[in-house]
Amino acid sequence: MLIKCPECGKDVSDKAPACIHCGFPLNNLHKKNICLVDGTEYDMTEFVDSYMKLTDAEKRELYEKTLSRYNGNTEVTSHNTTQVIRKINEQFNWWYHSKENDKGYLAEKFTLDYIDHNFQYFEFNTADIQIHPKQFVVQNADQRR
Numbered sequence: 001m002l003i004k005c006p007e008c009g010k011d012v013s014d015k016a017p018a019c020i021h022c023g024f025p026l027n028n029l030h031k032k033n034i035c036l037v038d039g040t041e042y043d044m045t046e047f048v049d050s051y052m053k054l055t056d057a058e059k060r061e062l063y064e065k066t067l068s069r070y071n072g073n074t075e076v077t078s079h080n081t082t083q084v085i086r087k088i089n090e091q092f093n094w095w096y097h098s099k100e101n102d103k104g105y106l107a108e109k110f111t112l113d114y115i116d117h118n119f120q121y122f123e124f125n126t127a128d129i130q131i132h133p134k135q136f137v138v139q140n141a142d143q144r145r
């Protein structure tokens with residue numbers, strides 16, 4: 001099967017170890033449902049499977065509302081989409097607890113990034129993620145518990 005090289009965008013075989021056009025290593029693309037989070041590889045199969053069971057409308061809702069929440073808005077998500085995000089909360093122990101111990105935004109950002117990467121292998125470094133200045137939890141953590 002031909003895939004698009006993520007580096008140069010040209011067609012390459014998905015069996016090639018590296019792109020024949022630009023040399024970009026393609027080995028990691030074969031790692032199905034694996035992500036590198038803070039230097040450790042995690043199996044994301046449970047999350048991907050639960051996401052794939054959503055309807056198209058639920059997938060849209062999940063992305064749009066997660067993006068809105070990450071940008072500091074209050075959004076109530078349906079039961080099914082909430083259960084998908086909870087897989088990330090649980091897997092990485094990223095929850096909204098309090099102003100001092102707030103990791104919920106990481107679950108939102110990871111989910112958005114993983115969907116943007118079309119569930120291909122990618123690197124996620126929590127130290128690089130900026131909490132949005134208008135982050136909902138900063139003002140509203142107490143009401144949300």
Ligand SMILES: [Zn+2]
Nearest residue numbers: 005008019022
């Ligand atoms: Zn290439």
